[in-house]
Amino acid sequence: MEQKPVIEVKDVSKSFYLPHERHDTLVEYLTNPIRLFRRNGEMYQVLKDIDLKVYPGEFLGIMGRNGCGKSTLLKIIAGIYAPTTGKIIINGSVAPFLELGVGFNQELSGRENVFLNGIILGMNKKKIRQKYDEIVQFAELEKFMEMPLKNYSSGMKVRLAFSIAIMTDAEIYILDEVLSVGDIAFQKKCDGVFAKFKKDKKTVILVTHSADAVKKLCTRAVFLKDGIMHDYHDLNKVVEAYING
Amino acid sequence: MRNYFELLDQFISTDFKLRYKNSYLGILWIILKPLASFAVIYIIWTNLFPQSPDFKMSLLLGIMIMNLFSESIMMGMTSLSTKAGIILKVRFPREVSVFSAVTISLFDFAINMIIFTAFAIWNPIDISFIGIILFILSIFSIYFITTGISLFLSIMFIRLRDLNNLVSVVLQLFFWMTPVYYKIEMLPENLQKIISLNPMTHIVTLARRGLLGASNIATDDFWQIGIVFVLSLIVFGIGVLFFKKRVYKIAEYF
Structure with a gap:
């Protein structure tokens, strides 16, 4: 596949500052101004050097346990968080569905x-x-x-x-666990929509906990654990890794 | 391309609609607040000292303008945090939420001006085309100043959740430091100097001259409003630069 990727995630890391105490009022800063400069807390690295290329027409599944950084990765791709280091290149319009x-x-x-x-x-x-x-x-x-x-x-x-x-009408869809909605009749309709996405060569990134959804919909999947991305180049292996934690 | 202006329009109309959806008096609140403070100050002040005949309209306009100033800042300041739910999920130009909040206050002011017009039927005012232009320029100066300040405060408010208390005290101070219910000439000279450092003093004075004393307008007034307007654009520009620089990190601090 010698196509240009629609999404390119280059060495992206993301850290969050975890405060040990809560200081977010003016009064707290004024009563102890030292806190402004010396903050009591630590950095917590959620994503570690993620490298990912997504090509047009791909359905990429991202699996992983709660808190492994899936949603953070999606938010960075959607442009809501800025990566701490690294770069995101996106070619195309993005429709982010982190929540419906x-x-x-x-x-x-x-x-x-x-x-x-x-x-x-x-x-x-x-x-x-x-x-x-x-x-x-x-x-x-x-x-x-x-x-x-x-x-x-x-x-x-x-x-x-x-x-x-x-x-x-976007070229790239980002879905965060929004698949399992509605009753069975509605689910069937949704499947029809995904089939149409596939036909129209839309690119989809989806986070899900459902092994069935990954096997049924995705053309590729990756597994995230403790902020590190594992690409097994095989759907079944990814699902297996997810099930085995 | 993003639907920038449709988004702005949507935010304005939704928030305007929602604000008083569950209150019985609904949209009346917009005019009741300034009218109530007008009534209180008017009754007390006319009973304490004899006032000139133009006092009533001058006070009403002054209160409405100061109300525009403080409401714009208070609503602009909290605008980012009230939109947190959307900001965390969708990428859209964040400044739209601040613009919409300040613009809503401008609409409220327009509604208040209808009341002012109604008052003007029984209390004739001195108005002209040039006067209206002077007035509109003053109001837009306030619009740009408050938007600039709100862009700055909305970011700060995410980090300092009690900032609104400080800001409302400062706004109160501004109300008393602007010649709304007194004339600047009544004050001792050194106090006059301080009061005239307040840009709102000039804006309120010029806006009043536009609507209440149009026959006294001189070219000097237009020079003054020109300077105020340029200054307000500078405040706006600084606000935009600060906002653009800081806003990309804001989602992490909600």
């Missing part, structure tokens, strides 16, 4: 939330208007769009959020 329904507001109606969420995700109003009926139909919420979101069941909210998400 970002910005959803309980007080607003389903319709208002479609526009709010859609615009936060980077769509423009005109396009949301065009796709509106399709979104509602996919979510199967035709009767509920004028109702405030607080009266939706959690399943309904997720369905609405997912339906908006798949209407974004």
